[in-house]
Amino acid sequence: MSEFRKDLTTCAYCPNTCRPSYAANASLQIESQTPSALSLITLAVLNRQLPLDAETRQALSRRGPLEASVGHCTYGLNMPAVIDAALVTWIDHD
Numbered sequence: 001m002s003e004f005r006k007d008l009t010t011c012a013y014c015p016n017t018c019r020p021s022y023a024a025n026a027s028l029q030i031e032s033q034t035p036s037a038l039s040l041i042t043l044a045v046l047n048r049q050l051p052l053d054a055e056t057r058q059a060l061s062r063r064g065p066l067e068a069s070v071g072h073c074t075y076g077l078n079m080p081a082v083i084d085a086a087l088v089t090w091i092d093h094d
């Protein structure tokens with residue numbers, strides 16, 4: 001789990017330097033849908049600060065910018081894979 005937290009924390013505090021990977025599509029510019037935002041939401045779930053309820057799942061399902069970041073991450077991270085693995089591991093151990 002710690003490797004997921006490390007990557008999630010890196011992404012949560014990153015100023016979305018992968019943004020040029022989705023800059024051409026204005027509909028993807030919503031701050032609550034950036035990789036950083038989804039990483040912060042995932043960390044909040046892991047820390048039990050946020051329930052993994054329907055509202056949270058819906059927020060985490062808005063993955064356009066997250067998917068667009070693959071191959072464009074400053075840190076070489078695959079954040080869709082990190083978020084999926086972190087949540088699956090968390091659910092399995094909850």
Ligand code: SF4
Binds near residue numbers: 010035
């Ligand atoms: S995916 Fe990479 S570049 Fe984009 S916000 Fe997360 S850490 Fe930053």
